[in-house]
Amino acid sequence: MIQRSRAVFEPFPPHLDIQEEVRASPRFEFAKRIPYDSINQYPREVLELFVITHVVKLGLPLVITGFDKCLDKSLFSEKWLQQHYASQTYDARDLGKRANLPLTLGHYLKNMSILTDPITSSTYARSNIQRLYLKDIDCPDEWHKALEKLIPSDFFYLNQSPLKGPKSPISQFPDPPQTPQGEVVARAGDLMGCLPEAMRAQNLMCYIGHEGTYTPAHQEMCASLGHNLMVEASDGSYEHGKQTRPGSSIWLMTGTQDRRIVSEYWMSMLGHNLDLENHFAQLNAWKCAPFTTYVVEQNPGDLILVPPLAAHQVWNRGTRTMKVAWNRTTVETLEMAFDEALGNARMICRDEQYKNKAIVYYALERYSELLRKAPASSHPEVRTLQEDFHRLFIIYTDILLSESFSKKSPAAKNIEFEKFESNITCSYCRCNIFNRFLTCPWCVGEGDDTYDICMDCYVLGRSCQCISKFKWVEQFPWKQLTGRHESWRQQIIAFEQGDRDPKIKHPPTLLVARSELGRKSLAEICQEQMDLRPWVDYKQPKEIKAATPSEDEGSDTDSRARKRRKSNGTKAPSGKGRCHMCKTSECLWKLAACEKCNLYYCYGSLFRSFDMLPLDAMQRPHWLCPKCRKICNCSSCRLDESMKPHQPFNILLGHDTRKIADPRSVESLVNMRLSNLALLKTFGDDNAGRLERLRRDEENRRQQQLAENDIHVGFDSPQAESVNDPPLAVFENQLPGIPIDPALELDGSFMGLG
Template sequence: MPLLADQWTTQNYTDPDRQRIYLKDIDCPKQWHDHLKQLIPPSLFYLNKLPEMFKGPGAKMVPSPDESVACSASGRLIAKPGDLMSCLPPCMRAENLMCYIGHEGTYTPAHQEMCASLGQNIMVEASDGSVEYGKATKPGSSIWFMTESKDRCVVAEYWMSTLGHDIDIEDHFAQINAWKAAPFKTYVVEQRPGDFILVPPLAAHQVWNRGTRTVKVAWNRTTAITLDMALHEALPHARMVCRDEQYKNKAIVFYSLEHYSDLLREVDDSDPWGPQVQMLLEDFRLLFELYTQILLSESFSRDPPKGKDIEDVPFDSNITCSYCRGNIFNRFLTCPWCVGEGDDTYDICMECYIMGRSCACISKLKWVEQFRWSELTGKHEKWRQQILKSTEDKSNKYASLPAKRAQLGKKTLAEICHEQMKRRPWADVTKPSIQQVEDADSENATHTRKRRKSYKSDINTKGGRCHICKCAEPMWKLASCSYCNLSYCYGSLFRAFNIQPRETMEMYHWMCPRCQKICSCAACRRDPTMNPYEPTCTLLGHDTRKVADPRSVESLVDFRQSNLRWLKKAGDDEVGRLKKHQEDADEKRNKALVDNSIQVEFPLAVNEYTKSAQIGSSAPGFSKDYGDIPVDPALEKLDRSFLTPPDSISQ
């Protein structure tokens, strides 16, 4: 490692041909795990499920009179888990307690923690500059570049529009000048042995290792809040670039509700409103809302498939989408014809199928479910009754599943898939298509000039033309307006209007961009009543078929194409887009502070915060306890109890 570390200088650190050896994702030794467990509060440690005795740093030995610990009638301690991954059966958990050993020149590109989880990273050892085994060493440390969670949208747009990379792919280490020029705040921290780094969910960060040796242990935690962010933000982004979903988020929701329900049933009725139980109920309600959304997405209401058309398989949590590699909780589609070696079936999640992803058969897929629907809905009603018993809110917020379905006002994922399988044609992969036969015959024929085939008759009977690109397409590849006779291909909607196929398919009555007066085609731009839509983000385009199962096709949208042409047509105001993202992020954050009654001592505008950061530690925005390190003022105003372990028991 001294030889590897000594080769790097400030002039050659970008050289791709120099050797780097970064030992990543090494299983943590049990001895290290046991020692760290004595130092880290249980609520922050790996796979914490139940309250545990803790006498490590910061633990209180004598309880204060105003602190109480919830107990069940049987004396069992009640507290919410620190890591909801622990609620899964052991065989379903992702092993993410890992060691990292690096030297000068090794790094981790800018990225966000997987599935919007919370990251924990502690440096346990590093070279100190002394002579080891007869060789001089350099002091080891790691430089962290960290952003705030609220800035995730502007960070992603800056990465794509300015740096030319997608942060979801994790393939770019930004240089100092890029961070300096960024429109968002960047926190820079040097981590040394003993320093414990906490990474917020969806906060982009990158790490550069320095010196001869750094040794770190890292793990991730999943909470009810991170599950919400994972299902609504992180997983859709991961699906676009086909990243593995290691954490089985929907299964965590299901099994966490089981665990919370058992705990709440044991709560002593004499003290049902203690602080620990209140925190438990808050998580239970959020998890229940996520579970409701999962069941609604898998619900049928109109013309459901017949029971004989649905295959039942036992749930083992290991079925993944053949295209995006996301974990599948219950219902999905499988192809009876595309079976590879070793009975390797082609399984596609509902989200991917709606996007036009599938095997080459495209249609005639078979429904599969892993739970009996009556079991899932029965547990939903049981947990709903528990919530109604513990809350004074009797509104429709906790209505029954059929009532929620009636209030939805749009098609569910399962309904869209069932409808699209009727619209999309079936391509028999066991037989060569007519086009393939014609192409083969043309190779053997003499090279004679042929008349170009006309598609006019086909358009009138079976298809139409896209209002934007004017390409002739079959009707199943077009979104048709319910208020006029225009159709738009899904690729044009995606690139020119940031509209995913699902957004049009889930509407019972869809209004096209021209009817909304936002169409940006050349003809509509000449209409003075039109307000042409300007894309809000940069789409670089990814050839996901290189990552997906080889049997895969994209039948609706070619995701390899970027939207740069549409950005240029709209004026390509890169600075304006970044500024708009930053303003939206600050506005959402300020609103959240107001909603949670959190007051700060100075305005949260970016320019004011940056100005104060340049003054020194005496300026507002700097904690007296941390010297010159800028601290998010919202954190200073929060109840600091989450940093202090309770009396011998983890919160």
């Protein structure tokens, strides 16, 4: 089996001069910083627009400095934690052993110098150094309340109405209208706040670390917008009879627009899967990377805003650092989550704590009620709320379309109803299930532990060992969901009619949208697959092998194919077909059949050789195989001069999802444990060329997104080409009527910075 070499963990030295590293590394640059003092000098709309443009649309990190001037030093301190939470027990993460160690907070804080002192310039690389990181612990309520009064309400945790928060910059517009109940008609700063309280993910967390502790490279969950404020750090004074080292944290970050090339670089060059969040990259790996790395040395009072889907890793320095972190969900991050992040998380079976589909539903309910009760108004905040309402409605339409049955809908008696309480997750990928899913009536464990599978996983070939004969379950009456869709559609039409723009195209009804879809829905595919896939008696389970080549990936694909043809012949047994790519004979339900030439391709070969998921073939009523598309990369087709063999863009290192999924699970279509390294070896395994192709694709995609968002980035010389400082035109185009201070020009002096 071909193995990709993996980069090993290499700690940062205590004497690292990050300023010099940035100066000496062409692809390193410091992230943009703006001072806290200047926030109140400008209308909240300017600050909010700058953050949306810079952090979300351009996907670049931002640092707001100077919060330490306003933090209560007696509250945000090691002494205060000792006095009030010393006896509280938490799980400290032993990074070396990758295990949790229960410790009281008082014991951990008191002994941080003991953990730090052994790490010196000559010993920091030793493998036996103990690194205990107190991470993901609940933020004290006292800190929560204090920060709520300090952080701009637009950016704080779970805020439903930024305009009425304890800390809201003054708006240059008149107060927006209110409902008869006194609710301000404005969009929420964090859509998580629209969920019922019991359904919300509690993600206001604290992180306390010492020299040598770290967070591996990762992306924020569900493409959310990350916030991290260092509230306190050791300053070199004496504590508990020992002198401390000044504390800070080094952040190495990427931009959202580089996410695909970053992921590929992690796999092809470092040998790790970025989505698994298990590798802290060496400093030299960042220096050699083919993308820009944004560097932040975080000190007390620095609030870092992390762009959605941007990879980043953190290294703690000194005796102690204490940080508070939270995430926000916005319309923009939801769109990214459904387009990309949730699919990636499902592939590696990362549980979805944020309940994104439920957020869409409940946010629409809340916004609809606000707009229905609000008096007619053209206030900018109301217009923005209406725009967000429409964008959420588009996501909601896609959700309903994916759950729509075919014309042969199951009878009502065959659909079980389970009231939605947000507590049902997929037994395989652990994603949160919003409405319809499949459950196995046979595989019921102790305590009524049912085996529930989401539609996405079932289409991928994941299920319990029974494979078929599942029962449908829904958590909302379908008429309720479709009724909400129509009423919300009528609201949007009313908004658009008020604009009196004849060019505006009203959103279609659900039936029209379904007819215009042009492909099968996810639920319809599940219906078809349950008819095709056999049922296996769970009392007498049979091994269900995925339709993949031999486990011996190190052997030559072409010679293996020739050997099988010689021994088994070219004709597959009755009821089976032979994969054109790997020559394996499989049951027809494990193969995708081409409508034009009747060739078969197993789903494992499509996945590894053509970057194609089973859904891509199943959802097309008239699917054409790679050979008919002239992109087949099998040994025989590569000899055909008319072919342009598809070269996979991404390396698949292989990930054993069975270790995470429910023990009753099987993979029947795609074996995720197998990689595509053997195929890439056939193409020469040109990592540099593949990364360059990705870089060009990303640049084209980025330019397209800038054009779609009407963001123009122009520069006088190649040396000045950087999107780190968005031009004045961004704000003039996006929010007309707001006076823009000259400090927003491209000289980097936004809000007094310069």
